[in-house]
Amino acid sequence: MIHYFSEKKYDQLVKNYIQYETNYRFIEEIGVGSYGVAYLIEDSITSSKYVFKRLKTKHRHKNSVRQKFRQEIQILKELELPNVPSFITSGELHEIPFYMMDYVDGKTFEQAIFQEGAVFTLEQSLQITKELLEIVAEFHKKGIVHRDLRIPNILLSNNSLKIIDFGLAAYIKENNQPEKLVNPKRAQNHSSDLYFIGHFLLFLLYSNYSPTKKKERSWQEELRLPIEMVNYLERLLLIQPGFSSAHDALLNLPLHVENHESFYF
Numbered sequence: 001m002i003h004y005f006s007e008k009k010y011d012q013l014v015k016n017y018i019q020y021e022t023n024y025r026f027i028e029e030i031g032v033g034s035y036g037v038a039y040l041i042e043d044s045i046t047s048s049k050y051v052f053k054r055l056k057t058k059h060r061h062k063n064s065v066r067q068k069f070r071q072e073i074q075i076l077k078e079l080e081l082p083n084v085p086s087f088i089t090s091g092e093l094h095e096i097p098f099y100m101m102d103y104v105d106g107k108t109f110e111q112a113i114f115q116e117g118a119v120f121t122l123e124q125s126l127q128i129t130k131e132l133l134e135i136v137a138e139f140h141k142k143g144i145v146h147r148d149l150r151i152p153n154i155l156l157s158n159n160s161l162k163i164i165d166f167g168l169a170a171y172i173k174e175n176n177q178p179e180k181l182v183n184p185k186r187a188q189n190h191s192s193d194l195y196f197i198g199h200f201l202l203f204l205l206y207s208n209y210s211p212t213k214k215k216e217r218s219w220q221e222e223l224r225l226p227i228e229m230v231n232y233l234e235r236l237l238l239i240q241p242g243f244s245s246a247h248d249a250l251l252n253l254p255l256h257v258e259n260h261e262s263f264y265f
């Protein structure tokens, strides 16, 4: 028999399932994405927090979406890195797949910049980019490209970076030729992550920018960065020939960023 569940009705089923059939306590819904819904739950004994993520009810019979969700789970299982939430378990509730992962208690760079007005200096921006590139190099070593490294998916938690949302992540296809990329964001190789990191770095640098002219200009004109920074950003953004890997981008990071400047906010 095919059941139809509205999102609201299914939310209630999830709450009841967590409350009465698991050792967890339901806390709240934390987000509705394009194809999933995420809830915050906690272990009733240890009080450790987790995220319960499930597919939207309207996608339950779409094979392509189910396959994407399975891949997201598989990739999270394979990554097992300190900067990525650990996979806990997965299953199905009334034919709708879900999985659980560690909750990252931190704030996203989107919240930090746009809600709290955090400002990053050039040195801090480079330090954060360096740490991000180190994490991303680990993903690539495991054959995985994230493909959605935007400010809402990069968090600062206990002064270290955490990456979430592997919904668009993919297995690397080595035969992609970077110079022939039509859409770098969707590339199935390192270029996609480096391209997003270029935009991420621009967000950090713009946090320190106050417009002096009414007319919007290009980032090259507005930010007035040292030439090696402009070249570096242009290589990440593929305006100039890109880096051959995340490791290559790390080796070419401009300026001296070894003196750890804290980036607390």
Ligand SMILES: Nc1ncnc2c1ncn2[C@@H]1O[C@H](COP(=O)(O)OP(=O)(O)OP(=O)(O)O)[C@@H](O)[C@H]1O
Residues within 6 Å of the ligand: 030, 031, 032, 033, 034, 035, 036, 037, 038, 051, 053, 085, 101, 102, 103, 104, 105, 108, 152, 164, 165, 166, 167
């Ligand atoms: N492991 C986690 N720890 C803390 N917060 C998380 C975690 N995973 C997801 N979130 C938060 O839950 C919300 C929903 O995230 P999710 O990745 O499901 O979808 P989304 O990013 O909103 O949308 P889409 O899947 O369309 O990209 C977001 O606010 C995200 O910050």
